[in-house]
Amino acid sequence: MPTPDHCPLAENPLEQSPLLTDLYQLTMLQTYLDRGMQEEAVFEFFVRKIPDNRNFLIFAGLEQLLAFLEHTRFSRSELEYLSQTGLFRQNLLDYLAGFRFSGSVHAMAEGTLCFSNEPIVRITAPLPQAQLIETRLINLLQLQTLIATKAVRCRIQAPDARLVDFGLRRAHGAEAGLLAARACFLGGFDGTANVLAGQRFGIPILGTMAHAYIQAHDNEMEAFRHFADSHPNNLILLIDTYDTDRGALRAAELANELQPKGIRVKGVRIDSGELGAEAVRVRRILDQAGHPEITLFASSSIDEQLLQELVRRRAPIDGYGIGTSLTTSSDAPFLNCAYKLQEYAGIARRKRSRGKATWPGRKQLYRFLDTRGKIAYDQLCCDTESVPGGSPLLEPVMRNGRRLAAAEPLSDIRRRVQRQIATLPDALLSLEQAPPLPLQVSAQLQRLARETDRRFNR
Known part of the structure; x- marks a missing residue:
């Protein structure tokens, strides 16, 4: 045998x-x-x-x-x-x-x-x-x-936000991650970071960059510019690798640089800190720089309870990437x-x-x-x-x-x-x-x- x-x-x-x-x-x-x-x-x-x-x-x-x-x-x-x-x-x-x-x-x-x-x-x-x-x-x-049930609970709390499944890396195995992406979309999510789920089920795939990408460059602004060159139609910048406020200012500066080329910074993402307070500061920086059109996307340990609290506080967040708590259904596994x-x-x-x-x-x-x-x-x-x-x-x-x-x-x-x-x-x-x-x-x-x-x- x-x-x-x-x-x-x-x-x-x-x-x-x-x-x-x-x-x-x-x-x-x-x-x-x-x-x-x-x-x-x-x-x-x-x-x-x-x-x-x-x-x-x-x-x-x-x-x-x-x-x-x-x-x-x-x-x-x-x-x-x-x-x-x-x-x-x-x-x-x-x-x-x-x-x-x-x-x-x-x-x-x-x-x-x-x-x-x-x-x-x-x-x-x-x-x-x-x-x-x-x-x-x-x-x-x-x-x-x-x-699917947990995805619906998230959607109920944030009916107008863009919700994206970020959970593959924390799923309990490959099949679980794939089927979880399907269940999230069924439950009302707008897309997934899971590329195979996009191919298998026709779910929109969404995502941009990780902190490693920023760290691999000698400076943050260089990383932003290089990404804009490669992805002019999907430009969402991760701004909290070093200093969130400075990252927001650089995103606004890049938006000014790119305007004559017809390239738009669609949004910025924050992935750390107290998300509600971080979002308020970032929104203020972008608005004062003349870029109210740049959307704000948040990730980092989000579940339906945190969504409820952020929405109650009217945090200026347009979308959320939700991973671990959702794909593992951590509160009811x-x-x-x-x-x-x-x-x-x-x-x-x-x-x-x-x-x-x-x-x-x-x-x-x-x-x-x-x-x-x-x-x-x-x-x-x-x-x-x-x-x-x-x-x-x-x-x-x-x-x-x-x-x-x-x-x-x-x-x-x-x-x-x-x-x-x-x-x-x-x-x-x-x-x-x-x-x-x-x-x-x-x-x-x-x-x-x-x-x-x-x-x-x-």
């Missing part, structure tokens, strides 16, 4: 490899196959509890999940590795060699508001298939949902989410563990708005129920392992997020903890839970 340092490259790219899973998914599959347990199963993905410092979530990541389900295959080298572990019988290896997801998916549309204990994605497939995809499904959906079996072989099932009980069976979620167009409450029902006055949120998106529509443009999802946020009650827009949105449970679903408990109370 090859040592870890000398394993041959797998044919599958990382994001599509079905080995990106937990071992117990495969050990369960072995027993399912040994016992002939391949009837239809229904699993649902949901969030047990929204983090204490959140009032809502924005669902994101559905596109990556559907792509995974459509394309995941076991490569020859992956099957050889599983065989060499000695943990599995040939019947499992043969099953995995022909693995194709053939099930159905119902889901909320990406960009939809969601809350605790609400089904977000429903998977219907033969039990081994539905079980095998659990780990990657959670892995894909929880990350983008966290980041994980979702208490789950993917649970709700039906198998036509019989409703549910978990009854203390503090982790689920509602059984295939479910639908209906959303009700008040007369102002704000969300009043959600109602959880059996999938067979029709509830007048409410809008069903789970829609079919995949059947027989094939998606039912082309991938939705990210710009359309972004607009959906904006429409969804307009339906949030005012209290839920706050950064402060608010009472949760009411979730009603239909009488039919409650009866099904009692029947399920009687059936399995043995």
Whole structure:
């Protein structure tokens, strides 16, 4: 067996490899196959509890999940590795060699508001298939949902500012940085510094220079002039490498030099100090030098709380680069989410563990708005129920392992997020903890839970 340092490259790219899973998914599959347990199963993905410092979530990541389900295959080298572990019988290896997801998916549309204990994605497939995809499904959906939600919280606090994702270097791995950029744009950001995200998703890429660029020159003004020569149409100057006030004066001086050439200094960036006070001084210097048109961009440890404070103080900042706190969702770095079996072989099932009980069976979620167009409450029902006055949120998106529509443009999802946020009650827009949105449970679903408990109370 090859040592870890000398394993041959797998044919599958990382994001599509079905080995990106937990071992117990495969050990369960072995027993399912040994016992002939391949009837239809229904699993649902949901969030047990929204983090204490959140009032809502924005669902994101559905596109990556559907792509995974459509394309995941076991490569020859992956099957050889599983065989060499000695943990599995040939019947499992043969099953995995022909693995194709053939099930159905119902889901909320990406960009939809969601809350605790609400089904977000429903998977219907033969039990081994539905079980095998659990780990990657959670892995894909929880990350983008966290980041999109935090991006929306930032946008709510600074509705008129330019917001740019600066988080790749602090992301927990390459894929996390890439998908975080997608989630940020979905959540209302204007662009990203992540070049691959620009190529993959069509997100505007934005950025200029780092302090190392300034330091590599013998003096700051020389650095500014050289950058203007190379990038006359994207001239934003980093002014706080040495002395912020002096940097602002030099930016104004350069603007005067470049005016006859038709080159404009678009803006300056500050990346240190107390941003509100720094911005006031820089704005004053630029205005007094006759350059009110030069915009002010700020970065450095920004999150939604700092945005709220800077906006409250009317800091003269036109845009923000937000990195670490956003891409790591530092104040809420994980979702208490789950993917649970709700039906198998036509019989409703549910978990009854203390503090982790689920509602059984295939479910639908209906959303009700008040007369102002704000969300009043959600109602959880059996999938067979029709509830007048409410809008069903789970829609079919995949059947027989094939998606039912082309991938939705990210710009359309972004607009959906904006429409969804307009339906949030005012209290839920706050950064402060608010009472949760009411979730009603239909009488039919409650009866099904009692029947399920009687059936399995043995």
